[in-house]
Amino acid sequence: MKENTPIYQIRKCLFEKLQNISYFKGQLQEREKILKLIQSTVEYGESNSALIIGSRASGKTTLVNDIIREVTLLKTFEDNALLVRLHGFVHTNDNLALKAITRQMNLLNVVEGKVFGSFAENLAFLLDSLKSGNKETSKSIIFILEEFDSFCKHHNQTLLYNLFDISQSAQTAICVLGLTCRLDVVELLEKRVKSRFSHRQLFLFSDTYADEKGMFIVMMDNIKSLLILKRSDSDAIDNIPASYISKWNKQVQHLLENKSFKSILQRFMDIDISKNRLKIILIPIISSLRDDNDTITVESFQEQLNKFEQDGTIQAIHDLSVLELCLIIAMKHHTDIFNKQPMNFEMVLTRYTKFANANSSVQSVQRPVVMKAFEHLQNLELISFVSGGGSRIQKEYQLFKLEATSQQIAEAVKSCPGLPTEVVQWAKSSLI
Structure with a gap:
């Protein structure tokens, strides 16, 4: 691709925004x-x-x-x-x-x-x-x-x-x-x-503390800030005709208004809402821009999201024991009900015990066994420790967050052979 073409200059400007600003x-x-x-x-x-x-x-x-x-x-x-x-x-x-x-x-x-x-x-x-x-x-x-x-x-x-x-x-x-x-x-x-x-202490709160609608608006604003071109963004923009910049910004705005794109963005937010992860998704999309492919499409985002989701998480959940899978499902319900807030072992145990007691076909296990299963999930990095509180907090009360999305759990449950019917129904349910 020639360096003096408009799309090359646009790529250059976008990379400056992604990498340096x-x-x-x-x-x-x-x-x-x-x-x-x-x-x-x-x-x-x-x-x-x-x-x-x-x-x-x-x-x-x-x-x-x-x-x-x-x-x-x-x-x-x-x-x-x-x-x-x-x-x-x-x-x-x-x-x-x-x-x-x-x-x-x-x-x-x-x-x-x-x-x-x-x-x-x-x-x-x-x-x-x-x-x-x-x-x-x-x-x-x-x-x-x-x-x-x-x-x-x-x-x-x-x-x-x-x-x-x-x-x-x-x-x-x-x-x-x-x-x-x-x-x-x-x-x-x-x-x-x-x-x-x-x-003197100043506290910053991440976007995870906003409601789902607010987080979506923030993410849309972030994408718009990164993809919409302004004259003040880079010196390289001076080499791009004003008509081409206008055309580029219009197609970006059209993309942001597309319902399919919004659905893809929501899927991405279920995995990660950080700006850095968003930039990682955008880099290969911008890299693919050429003279004969000078627009960012919904399909390009879909392709990158599919690659992003191929991280082995579904396979890791698929290989879990029934007890470990039940704990994952219990965490999923907690995450859904409490808007992705962190949880501790006691919360998960209470939710799992309630399910086990309500279903006679589900074998009840002792507390140390459940703790061992919980620790195995941590070793597999399906849950991660949330900083704060230090080592003085007992491990039963240390906060964790679930690293798997609802879609990944649903896919894993769907592909698991021989699961008890109650467990499958619990995974699909949003009542417990």
Whole structure:
């Protein structure tokens, strides 16, 4: 395909939107608070610290990246601030974190050959190196700590202690933003660290907390944001005739209004509602665009969804024992009734016991056997642990979510030979 054709330029623009541009909708109050924290550090030299707490895929990193992208476009940020990113899964100890800080602050040549007595002295020297004696030439530093709870496991929490201590002492203007999915993360801080933390916490809630209609609208908006082209999206759009852009946007709008497409989208949402998963679906669809195939069709989405669903889940459910399948069905009913909210073992056991007692042909089993079956489902990754609460919660009350959809369970039950009639009817029923 020639690089100067309109469809090639459209592909280029769409890939830029998919791969390079993170977008975040909603949470306007939280966005404004984080933006003000960063701006007060950069523009006024104020030191701040905050924790951004939310479940996986709730948009913590996307939100922060969106804000950072906005402030880095300002000349004041370029002249007066530095950005340092650390990740708890990568920088697993203070020495690794310190090396990353040194590199990102462009101070490798400054510390070369110097000997420091402690981590605190090394960090303090790095921060002092940014100062040259007056406020006008000193630089503020924005620290972003992904998987913040992992830094709490470092020896004596030295890194966190020094960062929070510096933010309180006002010797250098820094803003520390910690991102975590642990609701109890403050309790993980040592007393001396906790006393220096501002205790500012912002909570993000994922789209799973919205009702089904609201989630569908959000997903439609996400697709529209990714596929509809605007002049401000990319410089490459300048090479595309306005008439072609108009034609492209009209066919995308027509696709979004198609009933079959909405049905496919609903199937996809039963599996995953995250923006990242949506992008994974869109990439091969956009890659298939050619001069002789310059539209996105319902069939292309159907094909990608079929591939997406071929993950072995149906086969894994098909191979379960009757007891394990009953537990899966019990979880399915819980998910349907309580709008995909997580569950624990006791909830599942109660629902299964009610079914077993109502059907004399279903053999009742002892509690330890049911627990063993429940753990086997976890090992097969048909259910997954929901973060929160820590190890202090008994395993019977730890929250899990079901990773299989209602359609996958129905397909598996349909293909299972020799299942008791009551189990088949229970799987189809929505009453228990």
